[in-house]
Amino acid sequence: MAAIVLWLVTVVVVAVHSASAGVIESEWEVGYKFWWPDCKEGIVMAINGKFPGPTINAVAGDTLIIHVTNKLSTEGVVIHWHGIRQIGTPWADGAAGVTQCAISPGETFTYSFTVDKAGTHFYHGHYGMQRSAGLYGMLIVRSPKERLRYDGEFNLLLSDWWHQSSHLQELLLSSSPMRWIGEPHSLLINGRGQSNCSQAAYFDKGGGGLKQCTFRENDQCAPETLRVEPNRVYRLRIASTTALASLNLAVEGHQLEVVEADGNYVAPFKVNDIDIYSGETYSVLLRTNSIPSTKHWISVGVRGRKPNTTQALTVLHYVDAPDAERPIHPPPVTPRWDDYDRSKSFSKKIFAAKGYPPPPEKSDDQLILLNTQNLIDNYTKWAINNVSLSVPATPYLGSIRYKLSAYDLKSPGKVLKGDYDIMKPPVNPNTTKGSGVYNFPSEIVVDVILQNANV
Amino acid sequence: MAAIVLWLVTVVVVAVHSASAGVIESEWEVGYKFWWPDCKEGIVMAINGKFPGPTINAVAGDTLIIHVTNKLSTEGVVIHWHGIRQIGTPWADGAAGVTQCAISPGETFTYSFTVDKAGTHFYHGHYGMQRSAGLYGMLIVRSPKERLRYDGEFNLLLSDWWHQSSHLQELLLSSSPMRWIGEPHSLLINGRGQSNCSQAAYFDKGGGGLKQCTFRENDQCAPETLRVEPNRVYRLRIASTTALASLNLAVEGHQLEVVEADGNYVAPFKVNDIDIYSGETYSVLLRTNSIPSTKHWISVGVRGRKPNTTQALTVLHYVDAPDAERPIHPPPVTPRWDDYDRSKSFSKKIFAAKGYPPPPEKSDDQLILLNTQNLIDNYTKWAINNVSLSVPATPYLGSIRYKLSAYDLKSPGKVLKGDYDIMKPPVNPNTTKGSGVYNFPSEIVVDVILQNANV
Known part of the structure; x- marks a missing residue:
């Protein structure tokens, strides 16, 4: 898939009404724990003994004070607050x-x-494969003056899950030659999925040959259903923290009105399903219909790679529908994985909502970055402009602040020299490992063009 | 098993003849690697891509300079030089x-x-379960004026191995309630063992129902045989770095003369087999017989716990014996696991060789330490005198040197109060976690009595 993404680096100054700004203070302990994310026992990286980690509910302007204690035996840990501008x-x-x-x-x-700014965000581990191990949770920042109108909301944190431990996954992927970990064994919605059964097996085509799931109360893999009233509007806050899978989410019998993307309000548009890539968040408004006793499947399936993972499912449960009753229509079919025109069509619908400043008319500098997969000494490495990042032991920020120069002082090229066809990525025999950075003066606009040659 | 061990803390000053002292400098990279220690693929913590780590061959008085680079992704690492007085x-x-x-x-x-002093030693990881993951190797310090006479020598580094990853083992053992990891899947000699076959299956009783092993050249689980000449004396340097297993080693048809224990020469004594506990080292002299064409099994089996692990085997291979020929006698039978009288009888044969200073006649202080297994908040913890060590994040040595007081400043009790019968260990409901230390003035003699209540 050849995607050309233009990043216009802009600084949006938001006036924060901080009269009522509060403080949210929490103590978190991070440790491994046995868990059954998809009805099979595995090991998760839990926060305070729970997976996923706690949902943070904040209001724009709040200060978060999170004391993170590392209860792991030998591993370091960090938490990255994805989407927060810091x-x-x-x-x-x-x-x-x-x-x-x-x-x-x-x-x-x-x-x-x-x-500082309202939006749907999440947090996750940002060290080794700890995000894959399950170190993540939702971070919701509400607006003190919400411009959207809705009657209720739900968070849907999407992830992918493997039965191999994250340590094994890491060693497989970093071996020479690389040993592929395979497609995810399951997709999780709020940390819950099923790999050895299907909730939709009662439909001829819904279960993929799997047996019907039966859950006991408090099963860690039992889905959290979304209980709704008829004739209401609900905001679904959706985030993807997958390691590999690009996803598509749909709600049977309902349209979704996209209103927020990556923490920014967008000009609303209606779709039957949304594509969501790892690291992205969306809010969609869902208007419930007038019949109070129906159930509908919410499906999450794989896009962009030939899937070998069954859909994750949960239920939109209208208030009068009996608990024991099942949805009468099958789950939505995830669009074909390689229907790239559909992907582009979705992306091209996304425009900033009114009130945001327009992108700068011109840029002061430009980076053209080509993303390729390469072999370095028979190890498979991703590289940008022929440099594969080797994270320095001393953090860049401290290195710069204290003038330690503990990283490659030579900047990588701003443009990969030579002609290339992005559909036939160059072999790049000269790819190296490095830790160089691009240095820019402050207050300038840089036009960043990222070309993904992973066809 | 009730063992009473008396530690007499003494400082033996050895005059080092350092005229010819050398420097051994090495660069080590520590990282995980797929390996087949017992013919089944697992993950080891390797040094420079090898398991076990390199053997260090030094001469007393040498300086070792080992640059250890941590190539792990998220874990810290250290190497402890077991037996070196530092x-x-x-x-x-x-x-x-x-x-x-x-x-x-x-x-x-x-x-x-x-x-500073000749002896048979080893090194190993000393963080979390990294020793169990295979981070170990031999450290041999020769005497420039060796008092023992022998014609050749072999190193035998003994360990136990599980098919679960060390990360999984750690989580199992530290879960509440504790989940037992089971007996080792195999015992390893120099990192090589077999779990799904036996080299001695061709004897009726030798294989324990397992099929006969067949090895290909360069198999990582194929034993290293000990090739010997007839009518010679060989020094076997034996070290145990097991996580759980107490071991017994024997060589079929040969007596062993114990000459060194834990890096100290001992008054020589002959036995048919030796007991060796984790952390111990021995040297034994083995005199080969006069027939140049025989092969004999060297066996390593479990003692002290009811075994569920087959013996590790390798071969004493006389020079004229054809490669394809097998030993004609079965492997030595490991003494019954619960024959404690035999264990004590072996221990009581060990006396310092002539020339060592006698133990101090009296002590200035005394510690009586009772080792018990306890439940703390439903977690299974070992404790000494009711305190289970919680290693502080700031190392004691730096904490003391820089007066950081980053550990419990209250010393634990020097004697566990109350009457108890060591064969019926006390319940110890008041066991706590702690990081206190015992403080002693320098140059005094402390009599340490460790009582193991793990009956």
Whole structure:
């Protein structure tokens, strides 16, 4: 899939009404725990013994003070607050090797930062494969003056899950030659999925040959259903923290009105399903119909790679529908994985809502970045402009602040030299590992063009 | 098993003849690697891509300079030089949380120390379960004026191995309630064992129902045989770095003359087999017989726990015996696991060789330590005098040196109060976690009595 993404680096200054700004303070302990995310026992990286981690419900302007204690035995840990701009608090961004050293076992690090702007966000581990191990949760920042009108809301945190431990996955992927981990064994909605059964097996084509799931109360893999009233509007806050899978979400019998993307309001548009890539968030408004006793499947399936993972399912449960009753229509069929025109069509519908400043008319500098998969000494590495990032042991931020120069001081090329056809990515025999950075003066506009040659 | 061990803490000053003292400098990279220790693929913690780690061959008085680079993704690492006294170099002892912080991923730490005294030693990881993951190797310090006479020598590094990853083992053992990992799947000699076959299956009783092993050249689980000449004396340097198993080693048709224990020469005595507990080392002299064409099994089996692990085997291969021929006698039978009288009888044969100073006639202080297994908040913890060690995040040595007081300043009791019968260990409902230390003035003699109530 050849996607050309234009990043226009802009700084949007938002006036924060902080009269009522509050403080949310929590103590988190991170540790491994046995868990049954998809009805099979595995190991998750839990926060305070729970998977996924706690949902943070904040209001724009609030200060979050999260004391993270590392209860792992030998591993460091960090938490990255995905989507939070960390204006004035770069040390709290939680990217190991970039903004901080990993928190050592037994140590506590306090993340303190302001969530300056309303939006649907999430947080996740940002060290090794700890995000894949399940270190994630939702981070909701509400507006004190919400412009959207709705009657209720639900969070849907989407992820992918493997039965191999994240340690094994990491070793497989980093072996020479690379050993592929395979497609995810399951997709999870709020940390819950099924791999050895299907909730929709009672339809001829719904179960993919799997047996019908039966859940006991409190099963960790039992879906959280969305209980709704008729004739209401609900906001679904959707985030994807997958390691591999690009996803598509649909609600049978209902349209979705996209109103927010990656923490920004967008000009509303209606679709039958949304594509969501790892790291993205959306809010969609769902208007319930007038019959109070129906149930409808919410499906999450794989896009962009030939799927070998069954859909994750949960239920939109109208208030009068009996608990024991099943949806009468099958789950939505996920659009064909390689229907790229459909993907582009969805992306091209997304425009900023009214009130945001327009993108800068011209840029002061430009980066053209080509993303390729390469072999370095027979190890499979991703590279940008022929450099595969080797995260330095000393974090960049401290290195710069204290003039330690503990990274490659030579900047990588701003443009990959030579002609290439993005549909036939160059072999790049000269790819190297490096830790160089691009340096820019402040207050300029840089036009970043990322070309994905992973056809 | 009730064992009473008396530790007489003494400082033996050895005059080092350092005229020819050398420097051994190495660069080590520690990382995970797929390996087949017992003919089944697992993951080992390798040094420079090898398991076990490299054997260090030094001469007393040499300085070792080992640059250890942590190539793990998220885990810290240290190397402890087991048996080395680190006189004047406590920072190089390599116990995480005690003498140093763990080396962070991507960082290099240089261990620099003198091996002041000849002896058979080994090194191993000393952080979390990294020793169980296979982070170990032999450390041989020869005497420039060896008092023993022998014609050749072999190293036998013994360990136990599980098919679960060390991460899984750790989580199982530290879960509430504790989930037992089971007996080892195999015993390894120099990192090589067999779990799904037996080399001695061709004897009626030798294989335990397993099929006969067949090895291909370069199989990582194929035994290293000991090739010997007739009518010679060989020194076997034996070390045990097991996580759980107490072991017994025997060589079919040969007596063993014990000459060294834990790096000290002992008054020689002959036995048919030796008991060896985790952390111990022995040297035994083996005199080969006069027939140049025989093969004999060397067996390593479990003692002290009801075994569910087949013997590790390798071969004493006389020079004229054809490669394809098998030993004609079955492997030695490991003594019954619960024959404690035999264990004590072996221990009581060990006396210092002539020339060592006698133990101090009296002690200035005394510690009576009772070792018990306890429940703390439904977690299974070992405790000494009712305190289960919680290793502080800041290492003791730095904490003391820089007056950080980053550990419990209250010393635990020198004697566990109350009457108890060591064969009926007390319930110890008041067991707590702690990091207190015993403080003693220098140059005194402390009589340490460790009572093991793990009957």
